[in-house]
Amino acid sequence: MQGCLFWRGESGYEEARCGRIFNGRRPERYPAAILLATSEDDVVAGVRLARAHGLKVSVRAGGHSWAAWSLRDEALLIDLGGLRQxxxxxxxxxxxxxxxxxxxxxxxxxxxxxxxxxxxxxxxxxxxxxxxxxxxxxxxxxxxxxxxxxxxxxxxxxxxxxxxxxxxxxxxxxxxxxxxxxxxxxxxxxxxxxxxxLPGALTRSSFFYPAALFDEVMGWLYEEHPRLAPSVEVVAVGMGSGGDLTASAAPVLLVQGLSFAETPTEAREALAPFERCPARSRALLEQVLVPTTLAAEYVEQRRANPKEHRYAVDNAWLNAPATTAIPALREAFVSLPTAQSFSLWFGMAPLHPLPDMALSLQADVYFASYVIWKQPADDARCRRWLAEQMRRIEPLSEGLFLADSDFTTRPARFMDESHWQRLQAVRARYDPTGLFHSYLINPETPINVNPWSQPGA
Ligand SMILES: Cc1cc2nc3c(=O)[nH]c(=O)nc-3n(C[C@H](O)[C@H](O)[C@H](O)COP(=O)(O)OP(=O)(O)OC[C@H]3O[C@@H](n4cnc5c(N)ncnc54)[C@H](O)[C@@H]3O)c2cc1C
CATH class of the missing domain: 3.30.465.10 (Uridine Diphospho-n-acetylenolpyruvylglucosamine Reductase; domain 3)
Known part of the structure; x- marks a missing residue:
């Protein structure tokens, strides 16, 4: 084995446990040992070592899962950070x-x-x-x-x-x-x-509206987004503060189209609908048809998701009509608990049919809320705010997307029932003794049930 192995209690263990975890809220879960693998041979050796010691295995790649899924008590954590091909x-x-x-x-x-x-x-x-x-x-x-x-x-x-x-x-x-x-x-x-x-003319149009226009702007966006060109990624972002850009400390609603068109002409046509929003004249700020690059967009994303902060996130797939969805979503966009926090509305319509794969749940709209703060003293307040939003939104939800989930806080359906059954069967064949840790959840909670969307619930 080329990689370093740290048993609990050894020097270096704590850095190996948490050093690559993105969320500043570090869980009190302690693997028995952590292997910093540097090659495929290390990974093979790690799995064999775990079997020999009767340990379960957990895995880490980039360390960005919000709930730090890689941290499991008494497991061998195999960290793949050293594999760089x-x-x-x-x-x-x-x-x-x-x-x-x-x-x-x-x-x-x-x-x-x-x-x-x-x-x-x-x-x-x-x-x-x-x-x-x-x-x-x-x-x-x-x-x-x-x-x-x-x-x-x-x-x-x-x-x-x-x-x-x-x-x-x-x-x-x-x-x-x-x-x-x-x-x-x-x-x-x-x-x-x-x-x-790589598309030839990556182009962005952004409109910052006062949060008070949420209902009007979102009503328009719900109507408009299924008609947008397939080259357009469309997002509405409720921001805790307008910050330097709008010179406003109040919450703002950003509506943004990012076009992955091939030519500037194609991009202009694809983003033209954003300029026809009836509320446009009341926007605080607009940045129209800005040529951009992936590198520039990454800078923006890094700014919006700062390191060394505490995060709580949750999400929901929504097919509800605008008249029901907008009132349910409003608070999550206009009353964010800290200036850095934000909520996202991704328009996904028209949906493409999914090929045969485990991922089997999607909907016209993806909603996610990212609560961001610095001080542990704000944990309870920030997490309570998120739980309140989800209590209102859950009854409309088709289920959730694993990426922005934390089942220790709120488990819900994330897969079609038949896919779930097939996954259990394939898992039983490949891992009959349950060597690998699975979904992190409170043991008594069933995970493939969404009690809030059951008929009659
Ligand atoms: C700031 C931020 C922005 C994000 N933006 C997006 C986004 O735009 N789109 C999106 O879809 N998601 C997004 N996510 C969610 C992200 O994709 C998930 O949290 C994902 O799990 C992170 O992967 P990771 O490898 O970095 O995390 P890790 O915590 O290292 O991995 C998560 C889990 O995945 C499993 N796993 C990882 N690698 C392997 C492997 N090689 N073999 C077996 N199991 C493995 C393990 O169970 C592991 O514990 C974002 C997350 C953050 C923090």
């Missing part, structure tokens, strides 16, 4: 990538070749956790889920074997790797990803 086969249009590589690292290289991969919006999210749970990457609305670009994986299974999974070999393993998230039951050591050409 990015290898492009230009002719095949495939890049082979290690799971701890981030979206911005990958695109930093691909964009030099006129290519890109729709990784996470936040530059530092690891591809491992992001892809396994589906991956709502750049222009998910138009291009589909990032996991649909996972053509194959290499993975170490519970018996300590390194296998290659694609449509012909271990197809069930590949099926599960596209959406099972932290319920995946092997360790992916390499993703084979289909890249796409």
């Amino acid at each position: 990015i290898e492009l086969d230009r002719e095949a249009g495939i890049v082979r990538v290690s799971p701890a590589v981030t979206g911005s690292e990958l695109n930093g290289l691909l964009t030099q070749q006129g290519l890109m991969f729709p990784g996470g919006h936040c530059p530092d999210v690891g591809l491992g956790g992001f892809l396994l749970q589906g991956g709502m990457g750049w222009n998910c609305r138009g291009w589909g889920w990032a996991c649909q670009r996972v053509m194959a994986i290499d993975a170490v299974t519970a018996d300590g074997e390194l296998v290659h999974a694609d449509e012909e070999h271990h197809p069930d393993l590949l099926w599960a790797a596209r959406g099972a998230g932290p319920g995946f039951f092997a360790i992916v050591t390499r993703f084979y990803l289909r890249v796409r050409p």
Whole structure:
């Protein structure tokens, strides 16, 4: 074994436990040991070591799961941060990538070749956790889920074997790797990803409205967004404060279209509907048809998601009509508990049918709220605010997206029932003794039930 192994109590253990966890709220969960793997051989050796010691296994790639899923009591945590491969086969249009590589690292290289991969919006999210749970990457609305670009994986299974999974070999393993998230039951050591050409005219139009216009602007956006060109990623963001940009300390509503068009003319046409919002003349600030780059968008995302802060997040898939959804969402957009916090409304319509993969739940609208604060003394207030929002929104929800979830706070349906059953069956075949930790949840809570959307509930 080349990597470092830290048993609990040894010097270096605490840094290995939490040093790469993004959320400043660090859970009191303590693995028995942590292996900082540097190669596939280390991962194989780690799995065999865990079996020999009777330990369960947990995994970390980029360390960005909000609930720190990698931290499990008494487990062997295998941290993949030391595996750093990015290898492009230009002719095949495939890049082979290690799971701890981030979206911005990958695109930093691909964009030099006129290519890109729709990784996470936040530059530092690891591809491992992001892809396994589906991956709502750049222009998910138009291009589909990032996991649909996972053509194959290499993975170490519970018996300590390194296998290659694609449509012909271990197809069930590949099926599960596209959406099972932290319920995946092997360790992916390499993703084979289909890249796409870098669009020729990345362009953004942003409109900042006073929060008081929420109902009017959102009413218009609900109507408009299914008609937008497929090249447009559309988002409304309730921001706790307008900040430097609008010179306003009050909450604001940002409506933004990011066009992944090929030419400036195409981008202008695709973003023109944003200029026809009836409330436009009352916007605090507008930035229309701004040419941009992925690198510039990453800077913005890094600013919005600062490190060394405490986070609580939750989310919901919504198909509710505007008349019901807007009143239920309003508070989450206009009453954010801290200046840095924000709530997102992603328009996903018209939805594309999903291929056969574990990810099986989506809806016309994705809502997520990100509460951000610094002081532990604000934990209870900030978390209570989020719980209050979700209590109002839950009755409208189709379920949730794993990426922005924390089942220790609020478990809910995240997969179609038949897919859930199939996932259990495949898991039982590949990991019959339950070597790998699965979804992090309070043991007595059932997870594939959404009690708030049951008919009659
Ligand atoms: C600031 C921020 C912005 C985000 N933006 C987006 C976004 O735009 N779109 C989106 O879809 N999501 C987004 N997310 C959510 C993010 O994709 C998930 O939290 C994801 O789990 C992070 O992956 P990771 O590898 O960094 O996390 P980790 O905590 O390292 O991994 C999470 C879990 O995934 C599993 N896992 C990871 N790698 C492997 C592997 N190689 N083999 C087996 N299991 C593995 C393990 O169970 C692990 O505990 C964002 C998160 C943050 C913090």
